[in-house]
Amino acid sequence: MTLFGLADCNNFFVSCERVFRPDLTGRPVIVLSSNDGCVISRSNEAKQLGIKLGAPLFQIKNEIERHNIAIFSSNFELYGDISSRVMSLLSKHTPDFEQYSIDEAFLDFTGLGTSEQIRDKGTELVRTIQKCVHIPVSIGIAPTRTLAKVASKFAKKYPGYKGVCIIDTDEKRLKALKMFDVADVFGIGRRSAKKLNYMGIKTAYDFTMLDEKTVRQWLSVTGLRTQKELKGISCIQMEELPMKQSICTSRSFAEQGISEQNALEEAIATFASDCSRKLRKQKSCCSGINVFARTSLFRENAPQDYINVNATFPVATDSVIEIVDKAIQMIRSRFRNGFQYKKAGVILYGISMKNAVQYNLFDTIDRSRQNKLTTALDSINSQYGKGTIKLAVEGDFANSNAVKSEHRSPRYSTKWDEIPQINCKK
Missing domain, CATH: 1.10.150.20 (5' to 3' exonuclease, C-terminal subdomain)
Structure with a gap:
């Protein structure tokens, strides 16, 4: 009998924060989106308090104080590293393994024994990941991938399954x-x-x-x-x-926003680069790009502006150079002085599988060279950390004051100067 598994990390971002903060066990915890805008991950305790996914931080400040909710800025470098550790363990325990997202992976249990034996193997995986990485995982097992997804929801929702639900x-x-x-x-x-x-x-x-x-x-x-x-x-x-039909990276800027063209271009370049990375991760290309920037909707007395530009590529692409270059051209063509831009972003659309791209006979871009360069960039950043090597036009936006991250935890597992400190008393 064919049996697929779907391993799904529970409340993943919150669980990552708790790995190095065991004192948070049992306490409501939330993780905020980039720039500390809204809630993107909640512990079960926070869910029980009625904290909604996507809730803006300013709307729930009273609940945070009343219930002593721990809050964290998103720490994607930490989450990515822990994800790679979880995926490594999963890949070693099943012959056929495919990562689907940062916290999900499909497994093929076909031919590994009876339903009971496969259930036991799933239980062993849950225990192993909890023991080695301290991340709670739910596993759904079923004859199809879609049913495995259904089963994983039940495994996560009902404690009686003990992390493993099988539909056989x-x-x-x-x-x-x-x-x-x-x-x-x-x-x-x-x-x-x-x-x-x-x-x-x-x-x-x-x-x-x-x-x-x-x-x-x-x-x-x-x-x-x-x-x-x-x-x-x-x-x-x-x-x-x-597959995602569009890929977006956007931010709300801190304080008053961004008014200088160079700073806005650095932000757009950073967003476009991040979108291209996500595109390549799912082995796809895009044929269209949207760039937008707007002033604050809440500052009625300030000058208002909304930039929204669309463009297409002659050949669907995943090249960071081509995508960033196009994004810079687009924002440059519409930028106007005298405005404080509070939010900006890049959206890639017209998504297709890379192996299905139709090339243009008259294409002037050396795609072989760009592919080699992009592959090298991805390889280095994968090994040494995101942003180790980047395009010069991105500047230092990621570390600038334009990005608000007041509650970020240390990058315990990837930065030597941020590893946990232990004080030993005699």
């Missing part, structure tokens, strides 16, 4: 689907979920009861594959898993 019979599958909201199904986006809800489709089970012609008409062949997966028919390969 039709009875278990039907019971799980009847309890599972269609909006939470892997591969069904918000728009599709709203459309399905409008038609009276509330649960994943309801979705499987639709005839295939209707599903294909409403949600195309992608939706039909998802339905088959929920029925227990494996038809989605790793390279066909839902």
Whole structure:
């Protein structure tokens, strides 16, 4: 019997902070987005207090004080390093392993024994990761990747599973689907979920009861594959898993914002570079780019401006040089003096798999050379830390005062000068 696993780290960013702060166990903890804007990760204790994902920090300050909630600025260097340690352990315990995101990975348990033996192996993995990295993990196991995602949600939600939920019979599958909201199904986006809800489709089970012609008409062949997966028919390969259709990096700037052209260009270059890195990580290319910047919506007496520019690439690309160069040209063409820009960002769209890119016969860019350079940059930054080597146009934006990070924890595992200190008393 074919059985896939989905390993999902619980409340990952919060769990990373607790690795080096065991005193936070049992205390509500939240992690904030870049520039300390809003909540992006919550401990179970914070969830129980009603803290919502995406809640702006200024709106929950009273709750933070009232309930003694620990707050952290995002520390992606720490999270990335701990993620690599978790993924390394997962890869050593299963023959076929594919990382899907910073805190998720698909595993192939096919041929590794009976359902009970595979459940035991999943339990062993949960214990090993907890022991070696101190990160809690939930594992869902099922005949398809989509069902494995469903199972992982149950493993995370219900303590009785002890971190491992397996859907290995039709009875278990039907019971799980009847309890599972269609909006939470892997591969069904918000728009599709709203459309399905409008038609009276509330649960994943309801979705499987639709005839295939209707599903294909409403949600195309992608939706039909998802339905088959929920029925227990494996038809989605790793390279066909839902890919991000757009990639965005944006920030709200500290204090009054940015008014100088050079500083804004450095910010845009940094965002574009980060987007290109995310693009390459999922082995894809983009055909379009959007650059935006705006003044504060809350300063009504200050001059207002909104920059929003779109452009396309003649050939879909993942080159950091090409993407950053285009972004700089775009912001430069629209920048005006006299405005305090409070937020800016870059969005890449028209995403496609890199191996499906159609090249232009008259292309003037030496893509082979750019690919080699980009590969070298990624390799060095992967080994020595993000930002070790970067394009000169990025300047020092990441370390500038424009980025607010008042509650960042030390980068314990990647910086020698920030390792934990131990005071020994005689």
